[in-house]
Amino acid sequence: MLKWAPHMYLAVLLLSCTHLGGDGSPHPMHKNVPANWLPAQPEIRLENSIDSGQSVADFLQQKRENRGKEQLPNNILALMVQFSDVQFKTAADYPDYLDHDQEFFERWMLHLQDFFSDASHGRYTMDYTVFPQVLTLPKNMAWYGADTSYRVDANLPYILEDLMPLCDDLIDFTEYGGLIIFHAGAGQEADIDGLRTDQIWSTFLTRRVLQAAYDPENDDYPGFTTGDGAVLTNVVIIPEDQYQDYFPGDGEEMPSYISLAFMAFWPSSSPYPGFAHSL
DSSP, X not given: OOTTTTTOEEEEETTTTSTTTTTTOOOTTOSOOOTTXXXXXXXXXXTTSOOXXXXXXXXXXXXXXXXXXXXXXXXXXXEEEEOSSOOOOXXXXXXXXXXXXXXHHHHHHHHHHXXXXXXXXXXXXXXXXXXXXXXXXXXXXXHHHXXXXXXXXXXXXXXXXXXXXXXXXXXXXXXXXXXXXXXXXXXXXXXXXXXXXXXXXXXXXXXXHHHHHHOTTOTTOOOEEOTTSOEEOSEEEEEEEOOSSOOOOTTOOOOOOTTHHHHHHSOTTXXXXXXXXXX
16 A cells, blocks of 8 residues: 555644644634535544454553564655736745745744654654646636535545645655645634635645545545555645735734644654654
């Protein structure tokens, strides 16, 4: 099985140890949360759950024998993606006074790498690659972020289909252990007045969500398959920033995204299970 499939649990880390919560939760001051909004739930394989008929003693012994043998996710790929009508901020301006370029997102990924190194006491270092080219989608943000009566961001799964012609020939996805998409614009969860229904909620695209979009009748659908055969599941979707209706005061910080990546890529059977509880 490709390494994308079993270990896509790191993704909740760029969202859940922050003010946003682990599920792309609306800002606490949000005035008009859509009635059909649901928190994103990563699909986590319970590979270490007890089997029917297995004694508790045997189960615990098996866990002891397997500890440290799990393959941890590594070499996470981050893509910078903008839309036909919404591009990344390229001029240093209020409130962060930073160009949102490759260096900006390298800084985010460095924070994520530092977290894992600190939490594992130096025993695990997460490698990552920020693809240097900004990818511009053929459609506008509203097409991907449009909310319907049955689902928010109903067309968002098709972002992968539109991305592939732009990068599949340039990237060997089989070389990476996870995917984060940083997109231009703010996240809809930070739209406190609830007026920007064409924005995109911070989330991750699970296998189940992708199945509903691409192959709804196939319960064995493995995930979105790239041209080189990699199978993508639990893809992290997060914005370049959250500055729109609310700006931090003195001594106050806006949410970071360090925790969304954690829960989608990090296996529950990790030899460092305390990571999740330290967020």
